[in-house]
Amino acid sequence: MASNPLARRILSLPTQLRCLALERSLATPALRQLPASRTYATYNTNFNTTSPPQSSVNHEEVSHFNALASSWWDPHGSSRLLHLMNPLRHDFIRKCANSQGGFQQEKLKFLDIGCGGGIFAESAARLPNAASVTAIDPTPEVIAVARKHQRTDPLLLEPNRLTYLNIPIEQLPLPSSPEQGFDIISIFEVIEHIQSPSAFLESILPHLKPGGWLVGSTIARTNVSWFTTKFMAEEVLKMVPRGTHEWSQYIQPQELREWARRRQDLDMTVGGNGFQTMGVVYVPGLGWKEVSGSEDWGNYFFGVRKLE
Amino acid sequence: MASRPSMAKLLALPPSLRRTVFSAAQSTVKNPEIYDLVCIGGGPAGLSLVSALRSNPSTKNLKIALIDGQDITTTRTPSDPNAFSNRCSSLTPSSVRFLKENGAWDHINASRTQPYHGMDVWDGVSGSKIQFDPSDRVGGSILDTIAQAIPRSRLSESRKKYELGRDATVATMCENSNLTSALLHRLRETALEFEILDRTRVESIQLGPEPKDESSLDLSQWPIVTLPGERNIAARLLVGADGANSPVRQFANIPSHGWDYGQHGVVATLQLDQTFSEGEMRTAYQRFLPTGPIALLPLPGNKASLVWSTTAPLATKLKQLSPAEFTTMVNAAFRLMTVDINYMLTDASTNVAEELAWREPNTKASETGLPSYFPRITGVQEGTVASFPLRMRHASTYTGHRVALIGDAAHTVHPLAGQGLNLGLADAEALAKCISRGVEHGMDIGSCWCLDDYNAERWAANNAMLGVVDKLQKLYSASSGPIVWGRSLGLDIVNRLGPLKGALMGAASAS
Ligand SMILES: Cc1cc2nc3c(=O)[nH]c(=O)nc-3n(C[C@H](O)[C@H](O)[C@H](O)COP(=O)(O)OP(=O)(O)OC[C@H]3O[C@@H](n4cnc5c(N)ncnc54)[C@H](O)[C@@H]3O)c2cc1C
Numbered sequence: 064m065a066s067n068p069l070a071r072r073i074l075s076l077p078t079q080l081r082c083l084a085l086e087r088s089l090a091t092p093a094l095r096q097l098p099a100s101r102t103y104a105t106y107n108t109n110f111n112t113t114s115p116p117q118s119s120v121n122h123e124e125v126s127h128f129n130a131l132a133s134s135w136w137d138p139h140g141s142s143r144l145l146h147l148m149n150p151l152r153h154d155f156i157r158k159c160a161n162s163q164g165g166f167q168q169e170k171l172k173f174l175d176i177g178c179g180g181g182i183f184a185e186s187a188a189r190l191p192n193a194a195s196v197t198a199i200d201p202t203p204e205v206i207a208v209a210r211k212h213q214r215t216d217p218l219l220l221e222p223n224r225l226t227y228l229n230i231p232i233e234q235l236p237l238p239s240s241p242e243q244g245f246d247i248i249s250i251f252e253v254i255e256h257i258q259s260p261s262a263f264l265e266s267i268l269p270h271l272k273p274g275g276w277l278v279g280s281t282i283a284r285t286n287v288s289w290f291t292t293k294f295m296a297e298e299v300l301k302m303v304p305r306g307t308h309e310w311s312q313y314i315q316p317q318e319l320r321e322w323a324r325r326r327q328d329l330d331m332t333v334g335g336n337g338f339q340t341m342g343v344v345y346v347p348g349l350g351w352k353e354v355s356g357s358e359d360w361g362n363y364f365f366g367v368r369k370l371e
Numbered sequence: 372m373a374s375r376p377s378m379a380k381l382l383a384l385p386p387s388l389r390r391t392v393f394s395a396a397q398s399t400v401k402n403p404e405i406y407d408l409v410c411i412g413g414g415p416a417g418l419s420l421v422s423a424l425r426s427n428p429s430t431k432n433l434k435i436a437l438i439d440g441q442d443i444t445t446t447r448t449p450s451d452p453n454a455f456s457n458r459c460s461s462l463t464p465s466s467v468r469f470l471k472e473n474g475a476w477d478h479i480n481a482s483r484t485q486p487y488h489g490m491d492v493w494d495g496v497s498g499s500k501i502q503f504d505p506s507d508r509v510g511g512s513i514l515d516t517i518a519q520a521i522p523r524s525r526l527s528e529s530r531k532k533y534e535l536g537r538d539a540t541v542a543t544m545c546e547n548s549n550l551t552s553a554l555l556h557r558l559r560e561t562a563l564e565f566e567i568l569d570r571t572r573v574e575s576i577q578l579g580p581e582p583k584d585e586s587s588l589d590l591s592q593w594p595i596v597t598l599p600g601e602r603n604i605a606a607r608l609l610v611g612a613d614g615a616n617s618p619v620r621q622f623a624n625i626p627s628h629g630w631d632y633g634q635h636g637v638v639a640t641l642q643l644d645q646t647f648s649e650g651e652m653r654t655a656y657q658r659f660l661p662t663g664p665i666a667l668l669p670l671p672g673n674k675a676s677l678v679w680s681t682t683a684p685l686a687t688k689l690k691q692l693s694p695a696e697f698t699t700m701v702n703a704a705f706r707l708m709t710v711d712i713n714y715m716l717t718d719a720s721t722n723v724a725e726e727l728a729w730r731e732p733n734t735k736a737s738e739t740g741l742p743s744y745f746p747r748i749t750g751v752q753e754g755t756v757a758s759f760p761l762r763m764r765h766a767s768t769y770t771g772h773r774v775a776l777i778g779d780a781a782h783t784v785h786p787l788a789g790q791g792l793n794l795g796l797a798d799a800e801a802l803a804k805c806i807s808r809g810v811e812h813g814m815d816i817g818s819c820w821c822l823d824d825y826n827a828e829r830w831a832a833n834n835a836m837l838g839v840v841d842k843l844q845k846l847y848s849a850s851s852g853p854i855v856w857g858r859s860l861g862l863d864i865v866n867r868l869g870p871l872k873g874a875l876m877g878a879a880s881a882s
Binding site for chain 1: 405432582591592593808810811812815820
């Protein structure tokens, strides 16, 4: 994994020291320029778009994920960090629900978009309060991996508990009435792989039940996140394959909040709890930890609630 | 299971390859019943794991089976209130807290347990002594240093409590049967669907069959436990609480390293010349002899439990003595010089009672280190003298795919620190915690994602404890020379240093 001992040493430093080390390395002009090269036009131009929905999928991304498909369930493979992060996803969903006094309904309907090999989808389907989990992904190979793994757990084969569909969100039939929508829709580590996130987010909302939560996670677009995910994780430590992240597609939490505020159907009441974020940091040796404030510069969760 | 080297080699293959080698044998398993957790072994470790799971809202509905080859549901605690089983353990305060939290302690027959409040330990060769007394447990920087030196030990945590004076108990003596029947009571009380299959020996454990086709259930990486009557149970998580020779550990092909001490632990229930009333302060005694430590642990009234670690031939000899001779030998072992003890045990022609009668008045307590208030042993309860071989074993890991080991299946420790059972209870507590976290987060509780934390939490802590106990054992096995001088110096200095003593004592009662 860590081919470069120096890099490993930097990552094992306490966070504050690491930040210092990072600032030093980022002081070189070449690295400084990177944030400016972001092309994120789709965010504004597609806002309130009236053009017919197109597939949100970036084709280069699809072929890249094919290479990853076989490694989803290897404990020491490239998905290790995702597995380790998975419990926090559930904690974050609970945090969102608790901000409204918990879930009203006993059993929840989940939709997991960009489910990959099924790390989150499987775990949601095992929860005692899961009514059903629908998990979709446009890449045939990862759905094949997910289905194969599903067969190793008899619980997940119970009728309706976990259904994988090899489709993009645009092809998922809309609910017959808003009440038939999903209670929880998740897009974990997805939007940084999407070329036009606002169109993508808007195609999701009709599937969400009023009062339900759209939750996700992504990485903020900052010097630090470029350094840790593109440079350290992909190039130096080789913890994830090169090309996993398209850094210019990273989204800031305030950009998401701005997008949500412009929507009429989201609960963005002033001082309300309809928009939640939680920053998390991977600390070598300790795993993922919630670090408040880190959403502005690293991995973070976001959740928006649909108005009832 | 993996007795022959070729078999061991097969077992070392990755499961997928192993399967192909064994496929003929595995095809016999048809339609196994599916359980969330199968615990093999209904000893203290297995029962406390299951009762902890039953007491937690997140895990109480798991489908669990507990299997034991022996009859564990018939109470074997002696009905006579003055008779005590020879299998007693000293439970540390953190073990008692765990048992209180999972509701089992309410069902303990308290009149059969005995807390003790001090420990008197002395060196049989040099006579140096170290007294353990909770009043010594005052803070000091040495303590903190030691607390930090043992990774993940609960030393610092337990110390703080003592400093606050909340708990002056070093440990509580409890018969294993009292503990296991309390745990069984607790399990019955929860009245949830739960299967105890005792008097049921496991016939085999193997991986499940290959799936019929591309779309059917694939149990090929699930352990399948075969019971008599062709009953097959597939386990999402198979827990080995099945003691030192753990069949589960062998199935998972987890190596267990260590050595035999060439010693046996002789146990017995003894009668004393002093009767203690309930609530009186009690002391545990331990003397380090070159052949191994001998310990006298208090039981209610005028009773005490003996654990005498000694060489295998001497253990055999001790078991052949008449009750009167045995009693005399125990008194001699605590009171005489080591040369005299050796003579009495090895010379076949001696009359032990006479030997003790004339040697004892000629032995100075100041030379042997004998505490002035040490009781005289007056008898041994009939049928309680038994022995077991002493070993040090440590599994190289506690977890594998769909497998976790707890208690003696994971580690066997020398009884000199009275830790064996306490380590097992701490394992059970840690594993139950990991499983509940796993259930709350939708994990497959048999996967490494759920089990890794258990291994991380317990392995290093147990390894540190095993190392300390093993080194103490080695240190005190020498009968002369620099080690004895060094250690007598050590003990004397230790005795003058309150804080260090407190640390040692904390280590004995933390787990
Ligand atoms: C004779 C003796 C005296 C001891 N005295 C002391 C003492 O004084 N103080 C102290 O601290 N420790 C003592 N120990 C150690 C202490 O008893 C153990 O540390 C403790 O019992 C471990 O608990 P456990 O639940 O891990 O295993 P065990 O209590 O050994 O339980 C294992 C269970 O697994 C079952 N089992 C095994 N194989 C199978 C199978 N194939 N199928 C079905 N069931 C199976 C067995 O029947 C048994 O009930 C003593 C040990 C022995 C053997």
